[in-house]
């Protein structure tokens with residue numbers, strides 16, 4: 135199966151989700167004795183492979199889980215292999231004394247302490263083969279009996295658990311885009327199934343899949359579709375939503391064939407009907423599975439507090455309460471799930487938002503299964519199944535708390551670094567959705583069609599509508615990166631439209647929010663009148679922002695930086711001078727010269743493309759940003775984003791994007807800013823290149839002009855060598871990064887070593903770029 139095979143098409147992605155928590159557990163995982171229920175003290179061997187949706191194997195894990203003694207600790211001896219094939223052995227020990235205790239204690243010993251072979255459980259062969267089957271990048275696990283997982287966006291984890299008998303199961307959890315749930319697509323059932331079966335050398339075992347979605351409409355969507363496959367196995371898949379947030383997606387799901395083999399277990403008003411006993415919640419069974427008795431109960435709870443993937447992290451006011459219980463009805467063999475209501479407050483403040491495809495802190499809370507709000511009669515059944523349930527809990531904990539999963543958790547953040555909170559939604563197939571803005575959509579469309587510029591901005595993928603709201607669908611630029619570091623630089627010497635200025639003069643609108651933001655940074659900034667009104671106009675605020683940041687002097691400003699493993703920071707509201715910007719850029723690139731070179735190269739290409747672009751010369755670009763993204767693998771790229779205030783000029787007008795702005799000429803200083811971004815990066819590069827490689831002291835007389843050195847991009851270097859004190863002062867006049875303006879002059883003071891035959895050493899400790907003023 136190719137990666138194409140697992141791309142699901144044909145339905146519109148879901149919108150308006152604040153977060154979706156999805157859990158899927160297969161009942162098929164068994165202890166070493168496959169025909170017996172999972173015992174609370176049973177040992178088992180599990181294998182886990184984590185795939186991205188594009189079938190890349192992210193990592194895999196095998197674990198021998200043994201419960202040494204009465205329920206206090208469980209130890210997993212694991213081998214974990216990442217995408218690069220690096221294998222790590224470790225053990226994970228967990229205190230699982232309290233099943234409802236979400237603060238599961240985990241200690242792990244990592245690589246360097248390989249788990250001795252004799253400590254491993256025996257039955258590995260079959261698991262290995264399963265692991266290999268799933269671990270060969272084929273992505274075959276994504277299609278189980280024709281049920282296609284809507285694997286959209288690379289950041290989607292798929293967990294496959296395989297037990298020692300070769301039976302495999304799916305554990306799928308985290309904060310996932312709603313369109314990542316399993317959705318049926320009827321066709322390719324047979325071929326893929328046989329393919330998978332063939333590879334597994336055994337029939338695909340029964341799967342039980344439970345999908346639980348949580349959306350901003352404060353509902354838990356616990357819906358299922360029990361589907362019998364051709365080979366008699368059954369699949370429980372998420373089926374419908376209780377409100378419009380599911381939108382068109384549910385249309386497609388609902389359009390799937392429904393016949394005797396596809397019993398619908400739930401009504402549309404979320405008062406789920408158990409086909410056996412009319413109980414509330416989710417009910418479905420994998421009867422074959424249950425008749426084997428390989429699982430008697432499992433318990434799932436959605437987190438009590440859940441971080442919304444698209445809400446502000448710092449101003450998070452998210453309060454989520456939801457529980458879902460799954461247990462087995464022994465008489466019917468059904469799995470029974472209960473869910474209570476969810477309440478959520480979402481924040482719409484302007485701030486960061488983070489999405490993590492896996493949110494295992496949250497998942498951990500899953501283990502605290504609450505009886506509150508349960509309306510189902512399965513409480514007693516649950517209680518009676520507590521023991522077996524605890525085994526499941528343990529396994530999940532093992533997996534979730536292993537270094538393997540913990541490190542994966544960090545790998546997939548989607549970050550909205552700047553901009554308006556609530557503007558973005560998850561999209562499908564590597565896309566994100568941004569609230570529709572005609573100007574922006576027009577620009578993205580034009581740029582995508584422009585052979586010169588198309589690589590420098592997110593690809594435009596049309597306009598979609600959901601819940602009566604329009605979105606622009608565009609390429610998710612973070613897709614290829616692992617744990618990316620991001621920086622958003624707002625370009626130009628001006629951040630407000632001329633129209634806004636005109637309007638503010640004619641009809642000033644006082645903004646309290648902007649006054650508030652202003653005094654937070656500069657309490658003394660407002661005039662007496664503004665203080666009295668506790669409000670400022672938008673242009674006043676915007677101009678002040680430009681003035682206290684590098685917008686006005688350098689033609690760009692840093693909006694935010696997020697280093698791979700750190701929280702995002704927008705603490706650049708007073709970053710103005712070249713030195714301050716240099717410090718921030720250096721922090722961002724972390725002295726990684728390769729990344730730096732890539733940025734410089736890319737920026738220069740982009741500048742060249744912009745200079746030659748008719749589109750660009752005919753547009754005024756206000757508030758547009760450069761998004762810098764790199765990761766530890768050295769992958770680095772820069773794109774232009776945010777065209778919400780980029781507008782076409784009258785036919786007879788063009789801009790050079792470097793000239794001074796005079797009201798009415800609509801110049802925006804975009805290229806001026808770009809020149810300076812490049813200049814600062816080049817300054818950093820030069821400072822990182824030790825000058826001692828350039829000059830030998832012996833080459834220098836007491837005073838000598840040294841000709842241009844290519845590798846420092848100097849026009850002229852004047853070096854003064856003082857024979858008495860080994861000190862050299864070098865003045866480098868570099869080509870101006872601000873081409874049409876006064877050249878920047880860098881003065882570098884270099885300490886020379888005493889030995890004149892030796893190279894000049896070391897620090898370029900005084901680097902000053904004289905800033906030009908507008």
Ligand SMILES: O=P(O)(O)O[C@H]1[C@H](O)[C@@H](OP(=O)(O)O)[C@H](OP(=O)(O)O)[C@@H](OP(=O)(O)O)[C@H]1O
Nearest residue numbers: 484552553554629651672679757758776778779
């Ligand atoms: O960055 P801070 O200091 O918070 O100021 C913001 C940014 O300038 C926004 O620009 P961008 O979207 O380019 O980041 C701007 O949105 P506009 O683009 O609508 O001008 C906001 O205006 P309001 O949306 O009017 O609040 C303004 O409050």
Ligand SMILES: Nc1ncnc2c1ncn2[C@@H]1O[C@H](COP(=O)(O)OP(=O)(O)O)[C@@H](O)[C@H]1O
Nearest residue numbers: 550551552553554557592609610611612622776
């Ligand atoms: N195509 C994209 N791919 C990935 N991240 C993006 C993309 N577009 C925007 N972002 C993220 O969203 C943030 C805000 O984007 P922006 O378009 O400036 O929003 P706004 O119009 O609300 O200001 C950026 O800083 C970046 O982190």
